Amino acid sequence: MLLGLIGSIALIALAGCGSDSPSLTIDAASSLEPAFTELIEAFIDEPGTDRAGLIVELNAAGSSTLATGIIEGNRPDVFAAADRDTMDRIVDAGRAEAPVLFTRNRLALVTPSDDPADLVTADPSDLPGQLTAASIAQCSPQVPCGRLAGEAQKMLGLQIEPATEETNVRSVLSKVETGEVDAGFVYLTDAITSDVQIIDLEGLDTFVNPYLIVRLEEAANPALAQEFIDFVLSMPGQEILARWGFLAP
Template sequence: MRRTVLPVIAASLLVPLLAACGAEDGDGGPQAGRKTGTTEITVLAAASLTDVFEAAGAAYEKEHPGTEVAFSFNGSQELASQVRQGVPADALVTADTKTMDGLRENTGDPVVIARNRLTVATSKGNPERIGGLEDLSRDGLKVVLAAPEVPVGRYSQKILDGAGVKVKPVSQEPNVRAVLSKVELGEADAGLVYVTDAAAAGGKVTTVAVPDAQNAVASYPAAVLDGSEHSEEASDFVRWLASPKAQKLLRDAGFQAP
């Protein structure tokens, strides 16, 4: 059974209370449902990895019956903040090398496990007939982007600047999934998201490709956190992400080779 942890800051505050309840309730405690003798590692991962890492976690646990993997997904900038605050976790995977490089004092040596590109996501059927980046500057068009401190937000601004396109977004979101959600819900006509997130949305959005010459390449580095209490198991998981099994899952989800 896959499990995604709650935002780890809030979750960490609940540990003492849950532990006390577990001591009193016996079989109903927090360990209920966890296999005896297993080690749980917590992986902080970029929001754009949500779907593929759920599948990867299940595959990893099947191959490593002594380890369970719990994920906390968020924008890379928020994950970095959690690491600096000392939130308990074992490994980190960001959607850019800049964020990871800023955490060198908190991590082991990172390894890039995948790459990604951006696409324009529009409302289903593309009712505004958006044909490319240049159309995002049209008057009256509601465009949503990720905030500039978010990796996908920086990539978005980079390709818009490169194309000479000026966009005044109706909102700037904290992660790529929030951008995608605005488009899915009809709160925006278009947004710039990763190719993999648009694919995960299925038929809820329509995509308009960004030519390679205008696009940006997002790199996903993974590293073990120095504060990990399960560094051996975390190292095994990070190494596994480069294995043929994990790489196939990433390719199938639309990610590119590292």
């Protein structure tokens, strides 16, 4: 019984150590999840390479959550963050060097498909006032999408007290999609890929987050990690990102 237990623990531990086939672990900001899923498939099938059997694991979560995990000892091969501050934490902690800008993402204000507070059709001059009265979801200031939304509100002179501050942009989107809020600050890529309406708020599209990617110092598979980053920066990689609404770096 106990031997069986110890045996199964050992098995679980062994399973975590990987098998013979090469593998790559990628930590990416949650806004990258759909695009990176496609990118990874294209990377495995890239013409002129033999990557059949390559196992790529994608961990998509809030950039800050991932960064904390890496600083606390997680060992992915590649990390892609949704802003520079978060990437700086990794570099400052000595976990990686020289991250590369690989794409950018615009801030967008979206409403549920039925626009309960009539924000899409609002007169541009009334919009700021209506937004003050509306219930709004956004990311918390600790995470990239929240920093960007806060900056935009400050620069555009919007008075917004959010109904909820989520720890990643996907949660904000879910609050909008389920109709729990009148509107939410997300990225343009999230707006494009889900069933929401975009509010045309003047000046909002000038707020853009740079996305950086880096190979971790302790990558288990540094050569493959670099190949993946090169692929993301390559023409086919950039085309996939563009298709999901990301801006050229």
